[in-house]
Structure formats: structure tokens, C-alpha cells
Amino acid sequence: MRPFLYERPTSVSAAIAMASRLDARNVAPTQAKTQFIAGGTNLADYMKLGVAQPERLLDLNELTEPALRQIKTDDDTIRFGALVRMGEAADNNDVRRRCPLLADSLKFAASGQLRNMASLAGNVLQRTRCEYFRETSWPCNKREPGSGCAAMQGVNRQHAVLGTSDACIATYHGDFAQALIALDAVVEVEGQRGPRKIPFASLHRLPGDTPNIETDLAADEVIVAIEVPLDPWSRRSRYLKIRDRESYAFALASAAVALEMDGNTVRQARIALGGVATVPWRARAAEDALRGNVLDDKIAAAAAEAAFADARPREHNAFKIPLGKRTLVRALLETRDMKV
């Protein structure tokens, strides 16, 4: 690991001011000289591996704004402060009662210890766990633009089938983000250019030709809150995560589902897919396929077909297409059958 300076701003404005202006304009936050750290579960790991090489860390854990650590609920929103820990949010009774999808996407992620450490904002910004990205001796366009992609023709069982490009097929492994993108969450950001709100769906960028640029954030910007609009039917929501082992593993496929039902008919569906795409993945085609239809095995299967219509498999990950479809079908039917 390269040595780094360490500082602890005590307010969001101080943190932003301390971030380098030079970095802010020209480089992705993940390649900036000055980077923010909260839980550290992703950044410290990647610093140890030499994947992330900040020269200066700004520790956000001493920020004093109380809202950063609060979960506030009112009639139609849940607002998560950025420094709320995953475990705390997963255990929050209001969250669980009003939107099981949010709570379960957190509960089934990582481990008890990691959830106690990782902040919600940091969690949604976690970087891919692609093995070729993790180890610096492999070529990787995300880590070292232009160096090539070792995964493309390599061992790519865990890689993405949706949202891939010729430069990168790395999976976005997060779970919480799938719930957020399904529920049309909004991210509140502050930076040197002032505060702004980003629809969650615009936060992450498809890899395209620049897989090294992962989000819409500038290097001086910090997420201060995540706001999730809730409807009464958010209670009929579910996160289904399929993995090789029962716990403490990344999704091979997951589905975040929320349904507004009118009897057996779908009035509105919200669907996101994890473990199969390069970014948090909203499956709008599947939602369209369901709308106005009676939710049975057949229509669920049609929705799943629609969700994976553009999937591009590689040598070892073709199974993710049928698995992803079945995961969605199962999630839809289980969500339909929820007693709420």
C-alpha cells in the first residue's frame, strides 16, 4: 500500500473544501488523489491490494451533522443518512415493516461485521469484485484504462450478462442498490459546486468505453442522504438472492421486486436485477410486461424473458441467463403471495 495522509473533517462543508479541486474536475473519484472513507470495507481492501491508491484520505466518520446518522421516515419516504450503517438500517423496524425489500437487500449482503462497518453511501458506491480487477497483475480496463480485459476470455462465471461492453463485463455486486433503483430512490449529494439530487438510476454509469468511470459523482462530492419514496404497496416487496452458498457470498442472480396488485392483477411493478449486470439494473421491460396482467407463472416467465432479452453471455456465465430469469419468476410469485 502506498502511504497516505489522513485527515478528519468535522463537517460536510469542510470535507468538501478539503477535497482537491484539481481532482474534482479531472478524474473519477476512484482515481483521485484525495478520497473519502467511511466504513472502509471496500476502500481499505482495495488499498491493500494496490487497486486504489489515494494519497490522502478524508475520514467522514467525525462529521457532526446529525442527519447523516439518522433514518427518518414519514408518510411517503424513508430518508437514510449517508453514514447510517447497513446493519442498523437492516434492523430498523420501520424499514422492515414498510419495505421488506430494503431491509432484506441489506440483511442478505456481506456479514454481520461488515454490515456494522459499511455506511449506506459507501455500500452503494462499492466497486466490482471481479477477480481480474482485484489483482493488479492482470490487465483491466476498469483499473488501468486501455490495458484490456482479462475476464472477457478468462474465467468469467461470476461476470455480467447485462450492461456489458467490449471493454468490461465486471458485475456490480451490491444488493442494496438493487432495492434503491427499483424504488426510484434519489441520492442527495453535496460538492464544491453545491448540493444536487441524483436519481439513483443515474448514479452509476454503464462501463461503455470508460469502465474506469463508475459513477456520476465528482471527486469532491459526497453523498449525504438517500431518499426512498414509499407507497403503501412497498410492503409487498421482496429481495431474493441466489448464491452458491447460503450466506456471505455475492449474488449469482438476485431480484428486487415490489408489486402493486389489484387482486391478482399487477397494477404496477418495480423490478431490479443483481448479480447479472455491470451496474444496478432496473428491468423496465419486465415491468412493462407485467403491467395490467394477471400475475401467474406464464406472465412471470414472459416478464423474465423480456428482462434478459439483451443478455450477452460469455464462456462460463451463460447459466446466469436462465438463472436470472428463474430468480425473477420466483421472486415475482413469492412477492405476489406475500401476506401484507
Added chain:
Amino acid sequence: MNQAAPVPKENQGEPVVRIDGRLKVTGQASYPADIATANVAYGVLATSSIARGKVSKVHTEEARAVPGVLDIVTYGDMDETDTPKFGNTGASSIGPLHDKTIFHEGQIIALVVAETFEAAEEASMLIRADYEDEPPSASFDSKGVKVEPAAGKSPMLQEDVKAGDFDAAYASAAVKIDQKYSTPTQHHNPIELFSTTAMWQGHQLTIHEPSQNVTGWKIELARQLKIDPANVRIVSPYVGGAFGSKGPMTARTAIVAVAARRVGRPVRCVVSRMQAFNTQTYRAETRHRIRIGAGKDGRITAFGHEGWEVTSRPDPYVVGGTSATGRMYNYGSVLTHVSIVHADRNTPGYMRSPPETPYVYALENAMDEMAVALGMDPVEFRRINEPEKEPIGGKPFSSRSLVKCYDQAAEAFGWSKRDAAVGSMRDGDWLVGMGCATAIYPTASAPCAARVRLTSDGQVRVQCGSHEIGTGVRTVAGQMAAERLGIGMDKVSVEMGDSALPPAPVSGGSISTASVCSAVLKACDAVRAKLFAAAVARDGPLAGSGNAKLDMEQEKIVASGGKSAKLSDVFKVMQVGAIEEYAEFAPKGSTPEALKKLYAGQAEFHGGDQDKDSVKYAFGAEFVEVRINSYTREIRVPRIVGAFAAGRIMNTRTARSQLMGGMIWGIGQALHEATEIDRRNARYVNRDLQDYLVPVNADIKQVDVILVPEVDLDVNPAGVKGLGELGNVGTAAAVASAVYHATGKRIRDLPIRIDNLIS
């Protein structure tokens, strides 16, 4: 009722709690990297990123410029030492810093030594090498591999066992199968990281390193460093999981020792998890072709087992499990052949049940296929092929309780409730499948020495250079002494894991309990003999009881007539404060040199299929229930039952734990574990615990272990068959059979994952 402490049955010892339990739960048990070491410098390895070629230059300038860097050991710096040797003590003949040839990915190219771990780690990442690289051969089917028969080429496989006329019998068999199976590359991944701490005091070298073979390492390290073995001490009081990985010494040990000599202070090198995948041994991938022929009555007439195993370019490592599979059932005729495939990979090494895990997996998966082909119940199929004598040499089994194991496990599991029709059992959205398989592991023991001291106040100290790798050998050695000397466990201490102690064989091959307990037993009996002689002497407290049968209990010597004498009174008569006895145990059939070889670090194994009079194995039967989601096809194992017969059980608690751990290993072998190789460049891809999956707590539900009573005094004086490796043999085949039962899909290549079951 505490499940961890099964009530002992016939020939089974008490479930005494671990003698080191308190140390382990308080963080006071010192593993080798925990030893407080003043003025220690930190070592970090730099390793090759190519798998085949030559290093033309190592650039160390940038690394040396990192503040705090003390030294960099690289090519040329080991020239005054001897290269490692491949064998039971040495992991590989590759001397990474002796030879600029790269034989495998991750080969050591330098060791950086610095004031702090951070500086050493930073500098190690700045070391660059220029390579003349060549296209490597990764594994089976890769261009450029060299395939040769194992027998004759490897000292590890004497012969391809055979019996009768396989070709004729197979050709004429009424029912037959011919199938291929495979197992993947696997790494032991003990949770303790590999490490070496080397410290010199003048000419004396002390190495703190987790080891399963302190005596062997002492001799081998002295040879490499060209110093007197008397000046080398290997210390490894607690080992944080081993499973074979800490049996052979790797090249790192000598490199760290040289580094410590160069910088004139102790050096500690804790190897990263990632680097361990390449600098330590592993279980190589295997392939199998199995042919079984049987009559319509289910009696097997022909068994053919061909195996292929990957090894390194220079070393003919092979596990050759055909010697066990060829003796498993009453086959009629047997034909086996094992080939080794040299690729650009590190030399493999033994990993929990080295031959049996892959070979018995293939056999037992095939047995289930055969039962299906015959339309027979798989338990019944095994029962009717139960042999009187082993088919290769016609020797009897010293004991064989396999049928009892099947009976008891089947009963506990509820096998009779299984509907044999494929896909017939279901619980809601979950397909249910049930399968079973046989476990077998050879029973061996080796020469071993132990010292036992009994003081007049009833304190017992047992010393033996064996290794506590989690098996509970410290506890059972103490238990043996406590029982023989009639002393409470609270007054017994056991010292192990130090080459300064009486030598013990490598803690591998499930030989430790048998070997160590036999030596401790012998030392205790010598102590008893002295005490008994003094007790019944003319001036002794039991004078006149010379013809009585004497025993020791509750710190007394008790005569069969009912008289007894306090231990302290006997010591008083003897006018000594302590009795200390040093005993050497050598198994039946040992060569005249066996004990001499013990001190030279070369354990001579006896038992298994090697003895003249009988073959010696422990057996078990495992039953598994799997559940497979009908939509998403993930496979879960809610229930597993194993019944095992392994001679005398010293301690039902530690025995159960080991067998349970083995069975869970088997679940991991079946469903999770695989080291992925990028075949283009012969490099491992998932070199960490994020992507090399082992079972977690949530994967394991109900695990039942049945200890089937068995008496076998033929195996060794302690009557003990090893069981550390028995539990995970067969499990993967039982899982594969259960998956077949649930889905109709026969998966022959491990691990069995969603990929295989979803279409």
C-alpha cells in the same frame, strides 16, 4: 444433554473437554505468528506473475528506496544453501531463488525485509521482474503437458493394483457402466495464514512456523542451510488448521532463515492469503474413468479404475487412490492405472484424505450409478458386494464394520422412507433427494517417542513432538496418561509441537492418535512398572501383594485383593520426587531402522495395505439429504448422518468433532470448493476467501455422527484407528447421488453447482 459429548459406548473413552480449551477461548494459545519477538523485522514475499519461463532481471531499486527497507533476498542470495528436496518432508524440489526458471505462477522471486510490515509490503509491490516467458501448460488437455504412468515414475505409487481377468469379466458382464468423473483443484485454506519467524542466537536457529512435522523439518532445514540439525529448532505449539498444508516444508522457511541471518535480527514473514495459493501445496485436479460390470444379481464381477492427476514439471507427486478403491468391494476382477500429468504448476501436496477424497468420490458416485442401472437399492448393492477378504492380495481385513455402519446410519437417517423413484420426493418448491456413500481410510501408525513424568504430588507431564492441529491429540495423549496413571486430567499437562521434544511422526495420514497414544501408553507402563515394583517390595506399602493384579486409580495403586497405597507413599519408599520414562514405540512390522529413521525425520508408516497379515482400514457410511429449489436450483444440505467405526475411540467428544468437521468438508468438496485456473496463462483466478468458497455456518444444518463400537487390537497397541480423514471421504459422492435422486441429473464433475442443474 450436550450433543458435543456423546455418551461413550463399548471401547470408547470419556468425552473429556479439550485440555487446551481455556487457552483457545481466551486468546492465550500461541500460534507461531503470535510469539512475542523483540526487535523483529517483517518479511513480505514478491512472487512471479507468469507461470513458465525465465527471470532475466529483478529490479529492486525502487523497493530498496522505501524508507525502512532493510534487505531484499533474491537470486544469488541463497546460493550457499542446498536446494529443497521433494519428498514427504519437502513440498517441492523447486528452489525458487536457486534457479531463475519459473515453474509456476506465484513462484517466489524475492523476500523484502523491513522495519515494519507496511514498509515491507509497500516495497514488495514495487519489485519488478523482467521475464522471458513461454506459453505455459495449465492442466489436463493443455498443449505441452507430459503424461506418464505414475507407477515406476513416482516413489509414491508402487504399483497399479489388479486382480483376475478384468477384460474378460467386464466384456461378459450383464450390466455395466463406463463413466468419467473429475474433481477440481482445491486449496486447504486453513484460517491461520502460513508464516515463518526465524531467529538466530549465534549458531542456533529457532523457527516458529505452523508445522505438522517439526522433526522432519528440523532435519530438512538443517540440510538446506548446511548446518548441524542440533542447531535447529522448529516450534509450533498450536497450529491454526492444517489439513495437510503444513506437512511438507516449503522453500520459504530457508529463505526467511537466511534473511534473518543477513539482517542480524529475527524476521517474521506472514504470507498473504493470495500468495499462499501458489507458495504452498494444494490438491491437484483429478480425472477418473470407472468401469463396473456386474451380474443381474448385483454381484460385481469387474472393476476398472483409471486415474489422472496433475503435478508440477519436476516432481512426480501422485496420490493414487486406486489402492483403496481396488480393495473396497468384492469385485471379482480389478484393473487400475494411474497417470500423472506434468504441467506448469506448483507441486501438489497432501490435503485431507489425499487419495481417498477424489478416488472414492469417483468410485462411490459410480456405485450409485451402478445400483440405478441394476435397479437395486444402493445400500443393498453395497451389502451384497461386501468382501470376506480384500480382492487384491486376498488378505483379511483386521476389522471391517461397514455393514454395521450402513445399518446404524440408515436407521438414524430414515432411509427406509426414501422413495427410490427419481424426482419423486418434494417439499413445496423444493426437490428432495437422498443419497449415500461409503467412507474408507487406511489405518496406519508410525514410530513415535514420548516422555512421561509423574511427580510424587500426582502431577503428570507428557512430552511428545507431535502437533496439535485441532485434532485433540494433546487432549487424548493426556487422557491416555491420566487413565493409565490414575490421575485426574486437571493434573496433567501435555507439551507438543517442538522439535526439542521426543520425536513424533508427521501429523498426517490419521496416524497421530494411534502413534502418540501407543508411545504414551508405553511410557506410562514403564512408570507403572517402577511404582508397582516399589509398592510390592518388602519395604513397600503393598508388600506381600506381589501376585496381585495392580492398577492405578485416583492417585493410588490398587491391588486386586482390595488393598491400596497412596502414590505419595510409594514415592516415599522409592526416595525420589519424580519418575520419568522415555518410551519409543514402533509398530508391528517395523524395520530395524524404523526408530533411527524417526530421529532422522522420516516416519515409517505401517498398516493400511502394507502389512503382510491383514489390511487395515476404518470405515463409515454417510447419508445425505439435499434440497434443490425447483425454480433456481440452488442446492442445500439440511441433513447428513454418518456412522463410523474406527477401533478404540479415545475421546467421543474430539472424535465426533473431527468426523463432523470432515463431513462438512465433504459438503464443501461437493458443492463449493474449486480453485479456478485461467487456462491461457496457467494462473489461479480466485486466490482468496471471497471467491474460493468454503461452507459457512448457514450452509450447515443437522449433522449427526454415530460412533459405531469396534474393537481391533491388531492395528496397534492402543487399538486406535485414525479418523481425522475418514469423515470427508464419500460425502461428495453421497451428495452427488442425492442430487441425482432429486433431479435425475448425474453430475460427475465437482463441484456441483447451479450451473449444472439449470438449463
Added chain:
Amino acid sequence: MSNSTSPSGLSRRTFMTGSVTAAAAMPLMATSPKAAELSPARAAEPRDLSTISLRINKQAYTLALDNRTSLLDALRDHVGLTGTKKGCDHGQCGACTVLVDGKRVLSCLSFAVMNQGREITTVEGLASADGELHPVQQAFVDHDAFQCGYCTPGQIVSAIGCIDEGHAGSEDDIREYMSGNLCRCAAYPNIVAAIIQARDEIRRA
């Protein structure tokens, strides 16, 4: 032995000029350069040591550490508390679990410098002064919830966190919430049984 800890929020000034008092249990510190040797006049450099104060097992420590030093390495190499184990150094095994301000976390993924002013509990801080084991420790012995013992400190500390969080209500909950602690010897069923015993005992107390 004890030093008073300063409240959290350490400033640049403290970095540069704060005096360093090595705690008594730190023989290994002798080899490390001292922060106090640094000149207070120049700007901070990445290689400068930072002075941090922690309470570990109710004992105050002030350490001069490289910013890169993980809490795990700080405990093991600088304080001499080697009960906490390194099994992967990347947050994948749970062997390094400690309690920070009462919550179970992975000390390998936490830079020590980020723990200024925090209360750390390691396996060494669980038994009472008279040697009586914590109920979780005793239950691990009773249920043979380990073999090699290497993951055990992490399992025990994690189990305390798990019970405290209220995630030990059922066997399934325990299995799920203890899945961040790998046990390669695979003592899992015994670990679950041990946690149930300890949970009930803690509830009774």
C-alpha cells in the same frame, strides 16, 4: 500503564506535536520511529506516524502508528494482544473480529488511525479479572465449538456481538448472523449450540 485519552477529533496539531507515551505492554514499539521525532514546523507527510489514543479492554493506550497500520496489526504487533487473529486481511474470514464501541467489526479492514478515542474489546478482555470465563467462552469449551482454535477468538467476539444485536433468537438466525466467521475445521453445529447456551445464560443474568 494507563494514559488518559483525549476526546475524539484529533487535529493536525496533535498529530505533529502530541507527545507519545508507549503503553507498558508494547515491547515491539522499541523498533518504530517515534512521532515525537518529527519536526513540528513542516507540513505533514504521508509517511509520518500518527499518534492515536485508544482504550483497549478498558486500558488506555497511546500509539504512534503508520496511517496504513490496520487496527488488527496495531493490536497484534504494537500492543502485543495477539489473541485477535489474521486469517485473510481482506474482510473475508472474520478471524479478526473485535468490538469497537460495543459493535462487532473486522479489525483488518479498519485503519487503526480511524479508531481514535474508541473503545476496543478483544478476546483478551472478556474473562473477568478472577479468571471466570465469559458465558460465551465457557459455552465454546462446553460444546467443543472449535478444533484448531484459530478462528475462535473471532467467533467468540462475533457471537457476543450477535447476541447483543438480538440476532441469536433462533438456530437459523444464529447460523445466518454468524456466517461472517469461517471455521475451516467446521465446528459450526457446535458453535450454534454454544451460542444458544450462552444466550440463555446472558438472558438469565
